[in-house]
Structures are given as C-alpha cells and as structure tokens.
Amino acid sequence: MDSVPRTLIADDHRLVADALNELLAEHCEMVGTVLDGSSLLSVALERRPDLIIADLSMPGLSGVEAVGELRRAGVTAKIIIVSMYGDPRVAKQAIAAGASGFVAKQGAGEELLTAIRVVLKGGSYISPHIAERMASTAATERPLATLTPRQREILQFIAKGHSAKEIAAALDLSPRTVETHKYEIMRALGFRKSADLVRYATSMGLGMS
Numbered sequence: 781m782d783s784v785p786r787t788l789i790a791d792d793h794r795l796v797a798d799a800l801n802e803l804l805a806e807h808c809e810m811v812g813t814v815l816d817g818s819s820l821l822s823v824a825l826e827r828r829p830d831l832i833i834a835d836l837s838m839p840g841l842s843g844v845e846a847v848g849e850l851r852r853a854g855v856t857a858k859i860i861i862v863s864m865y866g867d868p869r870v871a872k873q874a875i876a877a878g879a880s881g882f883v884a885k886q887g888a889g890e891e892l893l894t895a896i897r898v899v900l901k902g903g904s905y906i907s908p909h910i911a912e913r914m915a916s917t918a919a920t921e922r923p924l925a926t927l928t929p930r931q932r933e934i935l936q937f938i939a940k941g942h943s944a945k946e947i948a949a950a951l952d953l954s955p956r957t958v959e960t961h962k963y964e965i966m967r968a969l970g971f972r973k974s975a976d977l978v979r980y981a982t983s984m985g986l987g988m989s
Contacts, residue, residue, distance in 0.1 A: 785830035785900060789813045790820040790846070791862070792838045796885075800833060800862075800892075807893060817841025821849050829857050831896065836863035836870065844874050851878035858899040862892070868914040871906055881905040923969045931968075932986075934961045938974075939981035 787808035791797040792815045801810055811827050814820045818840035824832060832850070836843040843861045850859065860881035861874045871882040880899035883892050884907045895905035906914065927935065937947040944958045951958070962974075971977045 783900075784809050785858075785896070786811045786827070787831040787833065788820070788824055788827065788829040788857070790815075790817070790832065790834040790838060790843070792816055792835060796835070803889065803892070804833070804896075807896070815839075817843070817846040820846050821853070824850055824855050824857065825853055828855070831900065832857045832859045833892070834859060834861055836861050836865070836874075844870065844877050844879075847874060847877040847879045860892070860895055860899060860905070866907065866910045866913065868910055871910050872914060875904065875906070882910060883907050884910060926968050927965060931961055931965050934958060935965055935977075935981050936986045938962065938965075938978060939986040941978075 785808050787804060788811055789797050789800050789804075790813075791800065794815070797813050797815070801813060804810065808831065811829050812823050814823050816839040817834075820832070820834060820838070821841065834843040834846060838846070841849060843863070847859050847861070850857070858880045859878065860883060861871075861879050862883050862885050863870065864885045866884050874882050881895040881904060883895050883905070891907065898905040924932065933951065934947055937950065942950070944955045944962070947953070948955045948958045962977075966972065966974075966977050969977065969980065971980065
C-alpha cells in the first residue's frame with residue numbers, strides 16, 4: 781500500500797477482531813477496536829480513521845446502519861463491510877449507504893488486503909461471487925423497471941393465474957386491452973410464450989403481492 785491508513789476495526793466477536801488486527805498490523809496503523817455499532821460511530825467521530833473495517837451484524841447498529849450514520853455525520857473514511865453472509869441485496873444496500881467494499885468473511889485474508897488497496901485508491905470492491913450474484917439479480921430486476929405501472933399491475937394478475945377476462949373485470953378494462961398489455965409486456969421482457977411469462981413473474985415474487 782502506498783501509505784499507511786489509520787484503521788478502525790468494528791466486530792462484536794473479540795476473536796475475529798483480534799484476527800483482523802493481527803492481519804492488518806503490518807499494513808495499517810491500528811487506531812482502535814470496537815465491539816458494537818454505536819461505539820463505532822462515536823470512536824470514528826473522535827479518531828477520524830482513514831479506513832474502517834466493520835462487521836455486518838453488530839449490536840446497537842448493524843454495519844449497514846452504521847455506514848449510513850457515519851456518512852450523515854460527515855465521516856469520510858473508506859468503509860469495508862465484512863459479512864458471514866453473501867446476500868447480494870445486503871451488499872447492494874451497503875454500497876448504497878456509502879460503503880466502498882463488501883467482503884465475505886471467509887475471504888477476510890488476502891482478499892481483504894486486496895479490497896483495502898482498491899478502496900484506498902478510490903475504487904470499490906465486492907467479493908467476486910457476491911458481485912456475480914448482484915449482476916444476476918440486477919439482470920432479472922432491470923426489465924421490470926421498463927414496465928408501466930398498469931403493465932406491472934396486469935403482470936401481477938397474470939402471475940396469480942388470472943385469465944384476461946378476469947383481469948379485465950378486476951381493472952375495468954376490456955379483455956382486448958388486457959391482451960394488448962400482455963403482448964407489450966411479453967415483448968418488453970423478451971418472452972414468446974405465456975407460460976414463460978408466468979414462470980418469470982412467479983420467480984420475481986409478483987404472484988405473492
């Protein structure tokens with residue numbers, strides 16, 4: 781690393797916190813270790829580290845909640861969230877809240893050092909297998925954003941197994957109008973068969989809403 785970042789560790793498991801301190805001791809100037817989200821906020825405001833490594837699940841404030849609070853308080857440190865869980869939705873929330881990195885705990889060794897180098901240079905880092913799942917999730921969600929509110933409403937009815945006549949009656953439309961909307965939905969989402977559209981809508985959870 782080009783410079784030695786002043787680093788704060790936040791993890792409610794003392795053994796994990798100690799292991800992180802040992803791992804980073806040669807690469808960082810360690811300025812403190814805290815065991816909960818509330819302490820992370822107060823110590824970060826007091827000591828103004830360059831880098832924060834925070835566990836996702838902590839008492840008081842979660843890692844994601846702490847990131848949001850830190851950013852609102854004006855803390856500019858680079859923040860990497862370390863998590864036992866590779867949920868792409870949580871990783872997305874962490875980055876949206878202001879984190880620069882999201883690393884799976886099982887990769888908190890050389891991968892964490894790589895993540896630190898990347899974020900200190902102004903980049904962002906997400907564990908590759910989590911990033912792949914994020915991309916896959918985004919690919920399935922993105923087409924839905926192109927639908928109009930009326931089309932999404934009709935798609936929800938389709939996912940629940942309603943016929944065009946039933947949808948028309950529920951929405952005070954003509955069956956022909958419903959069929960036209962259905963055609964436009966299938967074209968927008970890239971489906972040629974109604975069965976494929978139903979499977980897609982069900983997989984997106986629309987049939988449960």
